[in-house]
Amino acid sequence: MSIKKQELVQLDKMDRSILEQLQKDGSLSNQELAEKVGLSPSPCLRRVRALEDAGVIVKRAIILDHKKLGLSLTAILLIGMDRHTPERFAAFEEQVSGYPEVQECYLITGHDADYMLKVVVPDMDHYHHFLLNRITRIQGVSGVHSSFVLRRVIDNTALPLGYLT
Structure with missing residues (x-):
């Protein structure tokens, strides 16, 4: 490969x-x-x-206010996988890419986790349902650690172009 x-x-x-x-x-x-x-x-x-x-501009998007739409709970999930194989990772990524609650998904290193997800839902009841009926049912998920966003300090989509020469 x-x-x-x-x-x-x-x-x-x-x-x-x-x-x-x-x-x-x-x-x-x-x-x-x-x-x-x-x-x-x-x-x-x-x-x-x-x-x-050239693929520099990938797409143009509208940014919505989560809270004004009733999506007031943002969770950061650190997810551990039972096996580190390309097939296991591909299956996980395919599954979570179909969940509209998942705003971002990263394959990471440096933690006791393999993936970090940003999830937006209306409230804790919806999060509980999402966690138990979607995330923990994905084959290979061995652990989930959830953190909840209290306040957005920086919420920026712009890339720092000042580094480019």
Whole structure:
């Protein structure tokens, strides 16, 4: 099994400016974006399409307020697996990818866990049901440690583009 190294995309100052503006507001029209970065609309659109074609821009999304929608409980789950095989991990990942409650899923190291999940649900009753009827029923799950978010201190989706040269 060989692991491919992902090729880095070279960005210039204008590309970074476009990405910074889109991370602030993904709903900007091309005209608005062009004005903010100091380009005319046609070259701006060409650059955005090139960034999309290169896979730098993966998708544009709307961020919703959890609490205003009645989803007031956020849990962080650390999940241990009984076996560390590609098949076991693939089956787990396929299963949790179908659960709308799971906002994020990471294969991790450095803990007594193999996965970290961020889960959003309405309340503790829903979490209890999710845990007992979904997560613990996945073949290979050997342990679950739950922590509950008291307050979001930083909740940011923007990447730090200042590191790019």
